[in-house]
Amino acid sequence: MSKITIEGQHLLSGEVNISGAKNSAVALLPAAVLSNKKSVIYNVPEIKDIDYLIKIMELLNCKIEQKDNNLYIDNSEMINIPIPEELSVQMRASYYFMGALLAKYGKVEISFPGGCNIGARPIDIHIKSFEELGAKVEILKNRYIITADNLVGKTIYFDFPSVGATINVMLAATGAKGTTIIENAAMEPEIVNVASFLINMGIKVRGAGTKRIEIDGTKKTKNGVVEVFPDRIESGTYIIIGALLGENLKIKGIIKEHLEALLFKLEEIGIEYEIEGDTMTISKCNNLKATNIKTLVFPGFPTDLQQPMTTLLTQAKGISVIEETIYENRFKNTYDLNRMGAITNIVTLNKLEIKGPRKLKGTKVIATDLRGGASLLIAGLIADGITEIDNCEYILRGYSHITTKLRSIGAKIEITE
16 A cells, blocks of 8 residues: 655645546547557556556557557457456446447446445446447346447437446447437537547547537547547646645646636635646635535536545635535545544535635545545645645546656655555
8 A cells, every 4th residue: 555645835836737637548548449450549647547447458459559648559459358357446437348349349248347436326327328229238246248239329318417428328339320319418528539539530420528419330440549638637636736835836738618617716716827828827825715616517617626626625714615416425535634624514415514714734644535535635735744645546546646746846745655
């Protein structure tokens, strides 16, 4: 087990570069198996989830070469074999191989996906949609076996605009005869990133980024090339850090349109910043005001920034309220925040109150999930004294070289076994 140790209250200056988006990259790698020959994915973040996805692809006999942050993938000798539990359980994104392998081979066998324990995240929408396209789904113990002699495109209505289901159905639909239409599709930037990759392979995709997406199935795929978007959640995390400790801190790799909900809330609580091109400059802001936040699907406030934002609001004057509408188990970070001196109260299963401002003190804490770990890391950066974060593997799943990046701008932080 690894831990992160932080000495708090150091101002941060210089420039930090945002890596490729985790939530795009973990879908683009499974999507790459749809190419019959070669593909290239640029700007891939160096995170644990990518390592596990590469292991799955190598198991499928994909040849992968890594150069800097780019992946060169050759599928010319690819095979379709069951994906074992020891790999699939490591990350939730393993389920994207369901749609991709079903489209390419008409069969996929995979154990239940893993990921952070942040609440119920059933994949019933995925399974129901595969069945609507003509697949047969069997569940044997902890394994899915999904088969289809022929997938046939049709109109699929989502009860909830799930990002994972939208991408998985897009991948499966590439192997379906005719046109598949997804109504009430998710609109997150990651979906646009995946669609651009599919289009580059010669697959016709229309409407990505809107609530209605159309995919024309084809087996005739070309070599694919795509660049991973900058990570909007990593951007938001460093923006929050800059608002608490920045000294003309520059954050490079900003896509403003991906962050509008966050930026609106930051302005509401009194945070000032400047954006020029893809670079934000931000400094520590005093006299922060309390606010209310409700997490929503894109373009609303992202659930993945709710926990980092909670730490910021411990420094705001008054009582802030966060309503979590996406996952019901995303307040576990508050137990350790309170041990550090915060005053938070879980009012109902999905509502949290934060009273501030509060002076935080370093102590030993435990990361219980990826973004909760980021919340505690931010708390350690602003706390008086030393903070030790156990289970920091969660943080490393989603933030590329985070300790190196923070040290480069003045943080006193290290990772040890």
